[in-house]
Amino acid sequence: MGMVTCLGHDPKTVADNLANMRHGIRLWESLAMAQSPVKVAAPLPHYKTDSKDPEDWEFPEKVKLRLEQLRALSPHGLYALHAMADAIADAGLQKHEISNPRTGLFTASPGSVRQVHHHLDRMLRAGPMRCSPLGIIASIAGTLSFNLAAFHQIQGSSSGFVSACASSGHALGFACDELMLGRQDRMFVVGAEDFTLENILPFAAMRVLSLSTDPDRASRPFDRNRDGFVGTGGAVVLVLERASVAHARGAEIYGYMDGWGQSTDGYHVAASHPEGEGLLRAMKIALAAAGKTVEDVDYINAHATSTQHGDASECRALKALLAGHKHLAISSTKGLTGHALSLSSIMETAFCLLAMKHGFLPGSAGIEEIDPIAEDLPIITTTREGHPRTILSNSSGFGGANVSIVLSPASQA
Amino acid sequence: MPESISSEATIRESLKRCPEATIKAAIEFRQTRDPSLLPVIVMGVIERFIEPDVRPLLREGDAGLRLVDDLGVDSLLMVEIVMLIEEVLELSIDNEELRNIRTIGDIQTFLDAKVRGVPLPDNQNLLRLESILAIMPQQPPFLFLQEARVNGESIEGTYRISGDEPFLEGHFKGDPVFPGSLMLEALGQLAVLYLLRNVAPTIPGGIDPGKVYFVSCDGVRCHRVCRPPETLQLVIKLKKLHAPIAQFEGWIYSQGVKVAKVEELGLAFQQPQQQEAAPAEPATVV
Numbered sequence: 160m161g162m163v164t165c166l167g168h169d170p171k172t173v174a175d176n177l178a179n180m181r182h183g184i185r186l187w188e189s190l191a192m193a194q195s196p197v198k199v200a201a202p203l204p205h206y207k208t209d210s211k212d213p214e215d216w217e218f219p220e221k222v223k224l225r226l227e228q229l230r231a232l233s234p235h236g237l238y239a240l241h242a243m244a245d246a247i248a249d250a251g252l253q254k255h256e257i258s259n260p261r262t263g264l265f266t267a268s269p270g271s272v273r274q275v276h277h278h279l280d281r282m283l284r285a286g287p288m289r290c291s292p293l294g295i296i297a298s299i300a301g302t303l304s305f306n307l308a309a310f311h312q313i314q315g316s317s318s319g320f321v322s323a324c325a326s327s328g329h330a331l332g333f334a335c336d337e338l339m340l341g342r343q344d345r346m347f348v349v350g351a352e353d354f355t356l357e358n359i360l361p362f363a364a365m366r367v368l369s370l371s372t373d374p375d376r377a378s379r380p381f382d383r384n385r386d387g388f389v390g391t392g393g394a395v396v397l398v399l400e401r402a403s404v405a406h407a408r409g410a411e412i413y414g415y416m417d418g419w420g421q422s423t424d425g426y427h428v429a430a431s432h433p434e435g436e437g438l439l440r441a442m443k444i445a446l447a448a449a450g451k452t453v454e455d456v457d458y459i460n461a462h463a464t465s466t467q468h469g470d471a472s473e474c475r476a477l478k479a480l481l482a483g484h485k486h487l488a489i490s491s492t493k494g495l496t497g498h499a500l501s502l503s504s505i506m507e508t509a510f511c512l513l514a515m516k517h518g519f520l521p522g523s524a525g526i527e528e529i530d531p532i533a534e535d536l537p538i539i540t541t542t543r544e545g546h547p548r549t550i551l552s553n554s555s556g557f558g559g560a561n562v563s564i565v566l567s568p569a570s571q572a
Numbered sequence: 573m574p575e576s577i578s579s580e581a582t583i584r585e586s587l588k589r590c591p592e593a594t595i596k597a598a599i600e601f602r603q604t605r606d607p608s609l610l611p612v613i614v615m616g617v618i619e620r621f622i623e624p625d626v627r628p629l630l631r632e633g634d635a636g637l638r639l640v641d642d643l644g645v646d647s648l649l650m651v652e653i654v655m656l657i658e659e660v661l662e663l664s665i666d667n668e669e670l671r672n673i674r675t676i677g678d679i680q681t682f683l684d685a686k687v688r689g690v691p692l693p694d695n696q697n698l699l700r701l702e703s704i705l706a707i708m709p710q711q712p713p714f715l716f717l718q719e720a721r722v723n724g725e726s727i728e729g730t731y732r733i734s735g736d737e738p739f740l741e742g743h744f745k746g747d748p749v750f751p752g753s754l755m756l757e758a759l760g761q762l763a764v765l766y767l768l769r770n771v772a773p774t775i776p777g778g779i780d781p782g783k784v785y786f787v788s789c790d791g792v793r794c795h796r797v798c799r800p801p802e803t804l805q806l807v808i809k810l811k812k813l814h815a816p817i818a819q820f821e822g823w824i825y826s827q828g829v830k831v832a833k834v835e836e837l838g839l840a841f842q843q844p845q846q847q848e849a850a851p852a853e854p855a856t857v858v
Contacts, residue, residue: 214589
């Protein structure tokens with residue numbers, strides 16, 4: 160795996176921050192300047208991508224790019240190239256294992272709203288012939304696939320997923336299918352989001368961002384007084400391989416993706432179904448696909464973003480799934496990271512894999528007073544030691560899209 | 573004058589990663605439209621877009637430097653360069669006009685003509701590498717011509733010693749010197765090009781391109797050694813044509829200085845053999 164997140168850029172640091180519940184939320188200077196009621200966000204360490212001009216960006220020295228490569232990127236493309244290089248190194252893959260007809264690439268990102276605006280604004284002011292020829296490549300939904308596939312000369316399946324906050328869950332799910340159907344031996348799955356004012360602040364108009372000015376009390380899923388999510392961005396890359404392929408090359412395995420499920424609420428353009436019916440269906444389908452039941456599940460990484468409506472809806476879905484079972488633990492790691500939108504599903508899947516590897520269940524941060532609707536649920540507010548055998552990781556997006564992913568540890572399957 | 577201040581600010585913003593001399597020249601150009609400012613502006617814009625490792629090459633000011641092969645400018649970067657130049661010089665350049673631009677010198681010549689409002693030099697007699705490859709029996713890695721221009725009874729050609737030529741590793745150990753014998757070869761090749769392109773059409777039956785051979789030379793002098801990344805400027809002039817022999821004289825210059833001379837270089841050529849018709853056979857569909 161490779162990661163560029165607000166909790167750090169390498170699995171060890173991220174696992175340490177997760178286990179010790181050190182959050183990545185800060186008062187963000189870009190929001191202080193704007194006429195914005197929103198003041199907090201979860202920035203990416205060692206990155207500064209505030210400028211519309213890629214040549215102004217600051218990023219870790221180890222990320223080496225030629226000028227024409229940099230100018231073809233939006234911020235999340237840059238993070239993703241970093242995470243991809245780390246994932247390749249972490250998985251111990253050689254060039255011929257990356258570029259061949261049996262290795263594919265699925266990506267999840269909405270494109271870069273800021274860079275689209277930047278290029279269109281120039282086009283309207285200066286005319287189409289005075290615009291960057293790479294403007295489209297750098298900004299539209301698909302930019303991740305274009306850049307990563309070319310950079311690593313991917314020859315297998317490649318496709319992009321755009322289902323808002325469920326996007327990278329869909330990418331993981333369909334990548335898993337690609338392997339299970341025998342179409343590919345190995346899939347890179349990439350989720351990424353710009354960490355920019357323009358990517359986060361539009362959610363303020365929907366009244367779904369936290370207005371807290373205290374970074375320690377801003378993202379608080381399941382808390383009675385939660386007031387919205389905290390924005391973040393970044394990139395995570397997971398390498399999925401057919402088990403036989405991974406075993407044959409002696410790969411070090413983080414865990415197994417046993418199955419997945421998806422559903423759609425059929426209810427509203429933005430709000431999730433109040434009873435969480437869609438999410439419940441997705442979790443049931445996922446467990447059935449993995450050949451497991453709720454009794455097998457030891458930990459659920461909830462989607463809960465810290466909005467009033469969304470968390471309540473998920474609580475109802477979880478109650479229906481658990482039907483009184485209390486043996487497991489539930490938490491939302493968004494208490495530590497805020498909400499990474501298209502990236503969140505794969506980022507949290509990576510968190511679950513790290514939790515399994517290091518033997519802990521991450522606590523749900525930010526809960527001072529549990530919401531009555533969540534009182535009956537086994538939500539853990541501090542990190543516990545433990546070796547979960549089966550994990551569910553949930554994600555939901557606009558349009559009522561739901562994805563649930565089933566994971567189990569390397570040592571068991 | 574607020575207007576000039578704002579236009580200066582715009583130029584500075586557009587050229588923000590270019591050398592200061594380029595920015596100053598661009599600001600002055602807006603007021604004077606003096607074509608002598610063009611080289612500094614254009615070089616600064618190109619320098620801003622190319623990788624740091626090839627910038628020293630550009631600063632040497634060799635007009636024969638090729639944008640794609642020597643400076644690593646791909647077609648998309650070329651568009652960025654052109655756009656910035658258009659914006660700064662307040663010109664508009666059609667795609668069609670860019671078709672023949674290969675080298676730094678081409679850009680300078682093109683813009684100079686454009687700013688002065690005079691027609692571009694006639695490119696009808698200009699032979700690009702693609703045309704040379706199509707005409708010549710010699711091919712890389714044993715082709716020592718990159719561009720040529722026919723001028724009446726003489727032809728001028730260029731060859732840039734890149735330093736990547738494999739023979740330079742051994743000629744000499746630790747001291748790459750372009751061999752004198754290959755200077756003679758380069759002149760010979762330029763003579764072959766002239767013979768095939770300009771003489772062949774005037775001879776009934778033409779000349780077989782695979783059957784042109786070197787036969788003699790006389791009065792060869794090399795005045796100084798040439799090393800990478802020098803560009804050899806070759807000149808060949810037809811002295812006498814008496815089929816099947818053509819005699820030429822030739823000179824090589826580098827950076828404006830004569831480095832070699834041949835008083836007489838002789839080539840022998842043959843006319844193509846008539847092909848006998850192949851025996852008739854039934855056609856098959858496979």
